Amino acid sequence: MLRVIFTLGSVLMLIAELPIQSAFAETPIEVLATFKVEAAGTPGFQEFSATRGENFFKTKHNHNLSCSTCHTDNPAAQGKHSETDKIIKPLAPAANEERFTDMKKVAKWFKRNCNDVLDRECTAQEKGDVITYLLTIHK
Amino acid sequence: MLFHIKNFTRNVAVALAMSATLSVAQADDHDGQKRTADNARWKSECSACHVAYPPGMLPAESWRAIMSGLDKHFGSDASLDAASASEITAFLEKNASAKKYNASGKPLLRITETRSFKSEHSEVSTSVWKNPKVKSPANCGACHTKAESGDFNEDDVKIPK
Numbered sequence: 001m002l003r004v005i006f007t008l009g010s011v012l013m014l015i016a017e018l019p020i021q022s023a024f025a026e027t028p029i030e031v032l033a034t035f036k037v038e039a040a041g042t043p044g045f046q047e048f049s050a051t052r053g054e055n056f057f058k059t060k061h062n063h064n065l066s067c068s069t070c071h072t073d074n075p076a077a078q079g080k081h082s083e084t085d086k087i088i089k090p091l092a093p094a095a096n097e098e099r100f101t102d103m104k105k106v107a108k109w110f111k112r113n114c115n116d117v118l119d120r121e122c123t124a125q126e127k128g129d130v131i132t133y134l135l136t137i138h139k
Numbered sequence: 140m141l142f143h144i145k146n147f148t149r150n151v152a153v154a155l156a157m158s159a160t161l162s163v164a165q166a167d168d169h170d171g172q173k174r175t176a177d178n179a180r181w182k183s184e185c186s187a188c189h190v191a192y193p194p195g196m197l198p199a200e201s202w203r204a205i206m207s208g209l210d211k212h213f214g215s216d217a218s219l220d221a222a223s224a225s226e227i228t229a230f231l232e233k234n235a236s237a238k239k240y241n242a243s244g245k246p247l248l249r250i251t252e253t254r255s256f257k258s259e260h261s262e263v264s265t266s267v268w269k270n271p272k273v274k275s276p277a278n279c280g281a282c283h284t285k286a287e288s289g290d291f292n293e294d295d296v297k298i299p300k
Contacts, residue, residue, distance in 0.1 A: 083215065084189040085274050085281070108220075115216040 024101030028093045031100045032131045039124035046125070053133030056126055065117045067130070076137050092137040100131060176234035181227045184219060190279050190286045192250055194234035200246040202231035213248075251276040263298075272299040 032048070039045050046052075057067045057075070070088055071079040076095040079088035090096040100106055114122040122130075176194055185191045194202065206228040210218040219227070238255070250256055260276070267273060273281045280286040285295045 081188055083213075083275075085278055086187075086189050104220075108218075112216040112218060115210075 024098070026101055026103050028100035028131065028135060031103055031106055032128060032135070034103065035124045035128040035131065039128050042124065044125075048125075048128040048132040050129070050133040050136045053129035053131070057130055057133060061118045063117070067113065067117060069117075070113075074137075075134055076139050092134045092139075094135075094137055094139050099134075176230070178227070178230040180223055181230050184223060184227060186287075188215065188217065189277065191289070192279075193289050193291075194231045195236050196250045196255075197236060197247065197253070198239055199232040199235040201248060202235055203228065204246045205248055206231065249277070267298055270299060 036048065039048075057071075058073060060066045060069075065082070068075075069082050071091045075092040076090050078090060080086070081088060089098075091099060093099045110122055110127055114120065114126075181194075182191055197205075205212070206224060209224065210216055247253060256276075268276060279291070282296050282298055283291050284297050285292070
């Protein structure tokens with residue numbers, strides 16, 4: 001009897017853990033599509049551009065900071081937090097499959113990092129350009 | 140039939156309770172005794188930019204002040220959604236230091252400004268603090284090789300050269 005219960009328990013635990021381990025909440029393409037819908041509704045929208053995204057990413061905006069200050073000029077490489085030296089995993093999905101797979105996390109960090117670098121939130125156009133750029137990067 | 144379902148439900152409940160007990164015991168084994176307090180949300184949110192500073196190193200009033208100013212957090216925007224912020228605040232308060240570091244005035248926001256920190260580090264020389272590999276006293280991991288796991292034992296200190 002006890003063995004049955006244990007087996008049952010393990011099977012149930014396996015079933016319960018499966019969805020958490022396998023699928024991510026979103027794919028980078030889906031995240032990008034969400035920003036596309038948002039950006040398309042704003043005046044002056046242009047198709048997302050990897051070149052514009054790269055420029056935005058590497059340009060120093062306020063406080064002598066750019067996105068590449070922490071994420072480096074090569075988003076497929078490991079980055080480093082400019083204040084704390086803490087290692088940051090690569091930002092390009094090709095080098096880190098967890099990137100852009102959780103809309104809540106993406107939104108949280110765009111808000112924080114854009115505030116640090118530009119003293120404002122990024123527009124949907126800017127976010128879409130950046131993700132488009134990051135998706136062109138190979139390992 | 141009804142009886143079977145009831146019985147099944149009870150067995151499942153028992154089985155789940157048993158597996159839960161098992162995994163708790165395992166977690167204890169892995170952790171050792173180093174980190175006394177833990178909370179998954181605190182761990183993931185507060186270790187994104189630096190080591191998760193142990194809650195016992197500041198009093199509750201300091202944590203409350205830190206948690207209510209996350210949008211302007213030591214020059215960075217570390218803002219959180221309300222649900223995460225209140226869960227983490229509760230965790231920090233519950234495990235905070237009972238010591239009062241500042242008898243009057245504003246609560247201290249930095250562990251590195253507490254009297255305990257200063258006395259524990261009184262023998263660290265100025266040249267060590269100025270080493271670019273240390274960068275900031277708040278960069279605990281530069282010297283405490285196990286800081287990531289909440290372990291600040293003096294036996295695991297290695298000053299960078």
